[in-house]
Amino acid sequence: MTTCSKKLDALPPYIFTRIKALAAQAAAAKLDIIDLGMGNPDLPTPPHIVDRLIDTVKNHPRTHRYPQSKGMPRLRKAIASWTKKRFDVDLNPESEVLALVGSKEGVAHLCAAYLDPGDVALVPVPTYPVHLNGVFLAGGTVHPMPLTPENKFMPDFGKVPDDVLKRAKIMFLNYPNNPTAAVVEDPNFLKETIRFAKKHDLLVAYDNPYCELTFDGYVAPSILQFEGARDVAVEYNSFSKTYNMAGWRIGWVCGDKKLLAPLEKFKAFVDYGAPSFIQLAAAAALEGPQDCVTELAKVYQARRDYFVGELNKIGWPTPLPKGTMYVWTPLPESLRKMGSLAFAEKLVKETGVVCTPGVGFGEEGEGYVRFALVAHNDRLYDAILRIKKLLREAEGKTPARKTK
Numbered sequence: 544m545t546t547c548s549k550k551l552d553a554l555p556p557y558i559f560t561r562i563k564a565l566a567a568q569a570a571a572a573k574l575d576i577i578d579l580g581m582g583n584p585d586l587p588t589p590p591h592i593v594d595r596l597i598d599t600v601k602n603h604p605r606t607h608r609y610p611q612s613k614g615m616p617r618l619r620k621a622i623a624s625w626t627k628k629r630f631d632v633d634l635n636p637e638s639e640v641l642a643l644v645g646s647k648e649g650v651a652h653l654c655a656a657y658l659d660p661g662d663v664a665l666v667p668v669p670t671y672p673v674h675l676n677g678v679f680l681a682g683g684t685v686h687p688m689p690l691t692p693e694n695k696f697m698p699d700f701g702k703v704p705d706d707v708l709k710r711a712k713i714m715f716l717n718y719p720n721n722p723t724a725a726v727v728e729d730p731n732f733l734k735e736t737i738r739f740a741k742k743h744d745l746l747v748a749y750d751n752p753y754c755e756l757t758f759d760g761y762v763a764p765s766i767l768q769f770e771g772a773r774d775v776a777v778e779y780n781s782f783s784k785t786y787n788m789a790g791w792r793i794g795w796v797c798g799d800k801k802l803l804a805p806l807e808k809f810k811a812f813v814d815y816g817a818p819s820f821i822q823l824a825a826a827a828a829l830e831g832p833q834d835c836v837t838e839l840a841k842v843y844q845a846r847r848d849y850f851v852g853e854l855n856k857i858g859w860p861t862p863l864p865k866g867t868m869y870v871w872t873p874l875p876e877s878l879r880k881m882g883s884l885a886f887a888e889k890l891v892k893e894t895g896v897v898c899t900p901g902v903g904f905g906e907e908g909e910g911y912v913r914f915a916l917v918a919h920n921d922r923l924y925d926a927i928l929r930i931k932k933l934l935r936e937a938e939g940k941t942p943a944r945k946t947k
């Protein structure tokens with residue numbers, strides 16, 4: 544039998560596939576699963592967006608035909624108007640916006656469109672896995688830029704060696720950040736990013752799907768708001784988190800025509816874009832009332848307050864994030880030595896609570912786990928009780944239960 548490529552073979556199975564398998568085993572063992580693993584929103588898409596989809600599919604059969612891969616003009620216009628309103632950034636909808644079949648697709652294909660074997664991508668790590676795997680699958684090489692509490696989870700450009708910079712073509716950035724939940728506190732960071740990218744001829748792929756999920760009055764910027772950004776940066780965004788449309792598979796990337804051109808060309812070879820009825824419903828999401836977005840951010844903020852507050856109370860010191868739907872926390876002291884994968888396995892096997900091991904976001908994520916706040920507070924309460932019991936057992940304060 545013929546075999547898969549060496550590139551694919553070199554990659555371990557996708558982290559969320561592994562976590563789902565563990566959760567399925569725990570469910571088969573009759574454990575009640577509380578799944579805080581994937582950032583998969585638990586709340587439904589707002590009804591006016593769903594209604595738009597139903598009406599379009601039912602009454603507009605032309606939307607059943609092949610769409611064009613760059614996206615329908617109607618959606619691209621809605622994206623340009625939203626970007627103007629939200630960030631005061633002007634985009635030409637015809638040439639500076641590309642619709643994507645989810646931003647994950649667009650990130651992977653950007654790598655394929657830009658990288659040749661031997662080319663380097665600078666990737667802050669830990670990171671959303673496609674920033675790493677998209678590079679590997681395109682035959683490129685990742686140069687990791689570690690995100691640590693010491694550098695406030697911001698990359699240190701000064702630490703990238705000159706020989707790496709000579710081969711580097713792309714740099715990923717993602718704030719509010721998955722998985723660390725860090726945000727850009729100082730706008731000078733983005734100015735410095737643009738200077739650095741210009742100096743070293745880098746394309747900055749700024750991944751911004753959590754810009755609307757921020758707390759305590761923090762407002763996330765777009766890199767495109769900063770002078771000179773258009774020369775070096777494209778920005779991704781997504782309907783998945785802002786409108787609870789993760790399963791609809793629709794997102795976008797915007798920026799200068801010349802920077803988008805390779806991705807547009809590549810996509811025309813490999814896809815036809817998201818279905819037209821999804822694109823029109825996505826346009827309705829951007830053009831319709833935005834109070835659903837404000838409400839959603841409040842829901843995540845309340846979940847964050849509750850979950851992080853309780854983790855701290857039960858003796859698991861955890862920082863309060865300013866954005867995203869994630870809680871990123873160092874492994875509890877008593878279980879630190881086992882590492883994040885073994886911890887996540889133990890947690891799901893013994894308690895049914897699913898989290899994502901930090902190492903799944905790159906080696907630099909080791910020592911941490913990520914909880915996604917994708918359950919109501921009553922389920923988060925159950926999760927806390929179970930985690931507390933696990934911690935007390937680990938600290939030797941209650942008799943350990945027998946494991947199989």
Ligand SMILES: Cc1ncc(COP(=O)(O)O)c(C=O)c1O
Pocket residue numbers: 582644645646647648671717721750752780781782783789792793794
């Ligand atoms: C940083 C980041 N980029 C992209 C995505 C993928 O978004 P989409 O659903 O639009 O593919 C995610 C999803 O979790 C993410 O965290």
